[in-house]
Structure formats: structure tokens, C-alpha cells
Amino acid sequence: xxxxxxxxxxxxxxxxxxxxxxxxxxxxxxxxxxxxxxxxxxxxxxxxxxxxxxxxxxxxxxxxxxxxxxxxxxxxxxxxxxxxxxxxxxxxxxxxxxxxxxxxxxxxxxxxxxxxxxxxxxxxxxxxxxxxxxxxxxxxxxxxxxxxxxxxxxxxxxxxxxxxxxxxxxxxxxxxxxxxxxxxxxxxxxxxxxxxxxxxxxxxxxxxxxxxxxxxxxxxxxxxxxxxxxxxxxxxxxxxxxxxxxxxxxxxxxxxxxxxxxxxxxxxxxxxxxxxxxxxxxxxxxxxxxxxxxxxxxxxxxxxxxxxxxxxxxxxxxxxxxxxxxxxxxxxxxxxxxxxxxxxxxxxxxxxxxxxxxxxxxxxxxxxxxxxxxxx
Ligand SMILES: C[S@@+](CC[C@H](N)C(=O)[O-])C[C@H]1O[C@@H](n2cnc3c(N)ncnc32)[C@H](O)[C@@H]1O
Numbered sequence: 001x002x003x004x005x006x007x008x009x010x011x012x013x014x015x016x017x018x019x020x021x022x023x024x025x026x027x028x029x030x031x032x033x034x035x036x037x038x039x040x041x042x043x044x045x046x047x048x049x050x051x052x053x054x055x056x057x058x059x060x061x062x063x064x065x066x067x068x069x070x071x072x073x074x075x076x077x078x079x080x081x082x083x084x085x086x087x088x089x090x091x092x093x094x095x096x097x098x099x100x101x102x103x104x105x106x107x108x109x110x111x112x113x114x115x116x117x118x119x120x121x122x123x124x125x126x127x128x129x130x131x132x133x134x135x136x137x138x139x140x141x142x143x144x145x146x147x148x149x150x151x152x153x154x155x156x157x158x159x160x161x162x163x164x165x166x167x168x169x170x171x172x173x174x175x176x177x178x179x180x181x182x183x184x185x186x187x188x189x190x191x192x193x194x195x196x197x198x199x200x201x202x203x204x205x206x207x208x209x210x211x212x213x214x215x216x217x218x219x220x221x222x223x224x225x226x227x228x229x230x231x232x233x234x235x236x237x238x239x240x241x242x243x244x245x246x247x248x249x250x251x252x253x254x255x256x257x258x259x260x261x262x263x264x265x266x267x268x269x270x271x272x273x274x275x276x277x278x279x280x281x282x283x284x285x286x287x288x289x290x291x292x293x294x295x296x297x298x299x300x301x302x303x304x305x306x307x308x309x310x311x312x313x314x315x316x317x318x319x320x321x322x323x324x325x326x327x328x329x330x331x332x333x334x335x336x337x338x339x340x341x342x343x344x345x346x347x348x349x350x351x352x353x354x355x356x357x358x359x360x361x362x363x364x365x366x367x368x369x370x371x372x373x374x375x376x
Contacts, residue, residue: 001040005057005161006047007137008033009170012147015357015369016052019194022371023047025202030062031098031139032151034159043203044166049226051171051194057135057161059085066102066138066158071109078136078160079117086118086134086162090126093118093134094163100140102156110136133163147358176218180249181242187218187281191316191359191369196223198355198371199277199314206277206311210270212263212301213280217243223279224252231270233261264300267307274309278302281316284335294335295342299349302372306350312373313351317342319358319368334368350375 006027008016013032020027020035024043028036039047047053061081063069078093093114095107114136115125137160142153173189176182187195196219199206209223214232216239223230224247232247234240240260247256261269263282280301284294298315305313320333330340343353352375359367 001038002044002058003036003038003060004044004164005030005060005062005159006035006037007054007056008035009052009054011052011170012357012359013142013145013151014147014149015194015359017151018355018357018371019050019052019197020047021202022198022200023050023203029151030159031153031157032142032145032149033098034137034139034157036060044164046197046200046203048166049171049193050167050197051190053167054170055135056164056167057159058164060159060161061085063158065155067104067156069102069105069158071105071113074105074110074136074158075113075117078114078134081160082118082123082134086123086132088122089131090124090129091115091118091132091134092125092127092130093136095136095138098137098139099142099153102138102140102158105138105158107138110138134160135163136160147360176216179216179221180245181216183216183239183242186216187316189218189222192218192281193222193226195219195279195281195314195316195369196226196228198369199279199312201312201373207275208273208277210266210273210276210278210305210308210310211280212261212266212278212304213282213297214243214258215239215281217246217258219279219281220256220258221246221250221252224250224254224256227253229254230256231266231273231276232256232258233263233266233269235260235262262300263297264304266304270308272307272309275311276308278305278308278310278313279315280313282335284318295337295345298335299345302346302349302351306374310374312371314369314371316359317368317370319366321360321364321366346372347375 095110208229220232351372
């Protein structure tokens with residue numbers, strides 16, 4: 001087991017923390033986009049497959065209520081720490097500001113002064129090709145978030161540690177337009193990856209990922225890339241063939257099966273897969289057939305999830321942009337119905353909402369990302 005500080009991409013801090021929580025279990029929030037966790041090797045491996053974890057620091061040290069400290073005082077503290085924790089070799093100090101940063105501390109001064117104090121005959125500065133990067137985060141009061149965040153940053157904080165080389169930036173995929181089969185309904189790969197990782201339960205890998213509305217295979221591709229078995233289906237033959245082409249092209253590690261089926265009857269095709277996770281982006285508006293209502297289609301998929309003994313369901317639903325103002329009233333709309341009605345219907349079908357997050361798509365469009373678990 002080892003202790004790490006994980007840094008989020010900054011795009012959606014509550015979702016970054018939710019993702020870490022599902023991949024590694026318990027965590028301590030230090031700042032909206034900075035958490036502390038104790039992880040084993042397999043959790044560390046999962047973090048390398050995350051969507052929103054930008055980097056990880058080990059051998060870290062933190063300093064609360066840091067306002068008023070000078071860059072020289074900070075450099076001395078970092079120097080004492082480096083004597084104990086920084087291995088001999090070539091190193092670089094990289095300082096970053098989160099939020100407003102800390103008054104009186106410039107990144108440049110912290111880098112130069114810490115570098116000078118640490119450097120010795122056995123530890124030499126090499127900014128271009130360091131063996132070790134000492135990352136110093138100067139986290140002031142967080143910027144006003146672009147998505148509602150219940151965590152409020154009260155105190156300034158400075159954290160430093162050695163960067164883990166295995167996580168190099170948030171998930172970045174080639175554009176879906178480069179795939180053999182593309183349609184505008186394709187889910188953004190970063191969101192698709194996030195929905196798959198949110199279906200892990202404190203690091204417990206789902207038995208398989210089921211996407212009953214696979215479209216072009218956006219979710220199936222991300223699940224397969226990280227080695228999960230995938231069962232994908234769609235009512236539309238063109239989508240089924242397109243998903244097959246895309247999955248063959250990706251050459252991920254997981255097995256996959258794709259078939260043409262209606263979401264409410266896939267149990268007849270695949271039977272029980274206890275411990276699987278349903279992950280989907282259901283049809284709405286123009287994607288739903290005129291005779292069908294999106295809500296009823298989703299309820300059909302939830303029924304299939306119960307029959308197949310799924311342990312979690314992660315879905316993304318169109319919703320009212322007012323949620324983005326922090327309003328969580330139960331009469332706001334989700335899939336064209338009041339949220340209170342939708343969540344009650346899920347519950348009476350055996351699915352309890354465990355977490356929900358609003359994602360801004362653009363100014364007047366947002367989506368609700370939901371994770372549900374069996375209610376009994
Ligand atoms: C929003 S798209 C999914 C997009 C997909 N996540 C992607 O990345 O391409 C919804 C899909 O649901 C399919 N669909 C509509 N009604 C369905 C039903 N009753 N059962 C199964 N699939 C259905 C549509 O053909 C469409 O491909």
C-alpha cells in the first residue's frame with residue numbers, strides 16, 4: 001500500500017472525486033481537485049485508466065494555512081523534506097497554482113529557491129530530462145466552479161511530492177471522427193471512459209459492461225480498451241454493424257459481443273451476468289423512435305439490468321440547465337419529466353440513485369450523470 005495525492009483535471013472537480021472514489025474507495029478531499037488516498041498496486045493500475053485524474057504524487061508533504069510564508073521559508077521546508085524523501089539523481093522542481101494561488105508566492109521564485117536548496121553533489125537540477133519531478137502545488141481559494149461543487153475550500157494549502165510517472169495527464173483519446181464508423185450521436189470519449197470507471201465499486205471491477213443503446217460503440221470502445229468484457233446492443237442494424245467495425249479496429253483487451261436487440265429484451269439474449277454493470281446513453285429527441293418515449297425506453301433497460309443481476313447502472317440523461325445553478329429541486333426536468341417522478345420510478349423498479357452530477361454540454365444544454373445501485 002502507498003499514500004498518494006491525486007490531482008484532478010479541473011474540468012469537473014466533483015466528478016473527479018467521484019471517479020477516484022469508485023476506483024480506489026475512500027479518499028480525503030484536500031482541495032476540490034486534490035485528494036489523498038492509500039492505494040495498492042491494482043488500484044494504482046486502475047487510476048492509470050481513469051478519465052479525470054491528471055497526475056499523482058507520492059512521498060507527499062502538506063502545509064495548511066500557508067498564507068504569509070515566504071518563498072525562501074517554503075524552499076527550506078522543501079529542502080528538509082528532500083533530504084529524507086528525494087532519491088539521489090537528476091531532479092526538477094515544478095510549481096503550480098490552483099485557484100487563486102497563494103499571495104506573495106510566485107512559481108518562479110519557489111522553483112528557483114527550492115532547486116538551489118535541494119541541489120547537492122548527489123542531487124542535481126536537470127530541467128529538461130529529470131529522473132524525479134518535485135511538484136509543488138500552491139492551492140489558494142478555488143476559482144468559482146463551472147459545475148456545482150458541495151466542497152468548499154476554506155484554507156490555503158501547499159502540497160509537494162514526487163510525481164508518479166505512470167499517470168501523465170487526464171485521458172486523451174484520438175477523435176471519434178477518426179474511427180471507421182462515426183455518427184454525431186457518438187459520446188465524447190472522455191465522458192464514455194468516465195461512465196465506465198464510475199461503474200467500478202470502490203475498486204471492484206464489474207464482471208462485464210452492458211450497453212443496450214450502443215450506437216457507434218463509444219462506451220463499448222472505452223470498456224474494451226481497459227480490458228473489460230463488453231456486451232453491446234442496439235435496435236438499429238447499421239449501429240450494430242458500425243460498433244462491430246469500431247471494436248475490431250480498436251483492438252482493446254476485452255472480449256466483446258454485439259447484437260441487434262431492443263434494450264428491454266436483452267435478458268432473453270444474454271441471460272444473467274451477475275455483477276455486470278449497465279452503462280448507457282439512451283435515445284432521446286431525434287434518436288428515439290417517434291412512437292416511443294425516452295423514459296419508457298430507459299425503464300425497459302433498467303428492467304433488463306435487474307433481470308441480468310447487474311450491480312450498478314451508470315447513465316447519462318438530458319436535463320434542465322437550471323441544475324447547473326446549484327438548484328436541486330425535484331420539479332426540475334430530466335428526460336422531459338420531473339426529477340422527483342423519475343427517481344421515484346427508478347426506486348420502485350429496484351434502482352436507487354447513489355450519485356448524480358450535472359455536466360454542462362453548452363450554455364443551454366446539460367446532462368445528468370447518474371449512478372444507481374440495487375435498492376435491496
Ligand atoms: C444516444 S444514442 C447512443 C450513442 C452511443 N453512446 C455512442 O457513443 O455512439 C442512442 C441509441 O439508442 C438506439 N435505440 C433507440 N431505441 C432503442 C431501443 N428501444 N432499444 C435499443 N436501442 C435503441 C438508437 O438506435 C441509438 O443508436
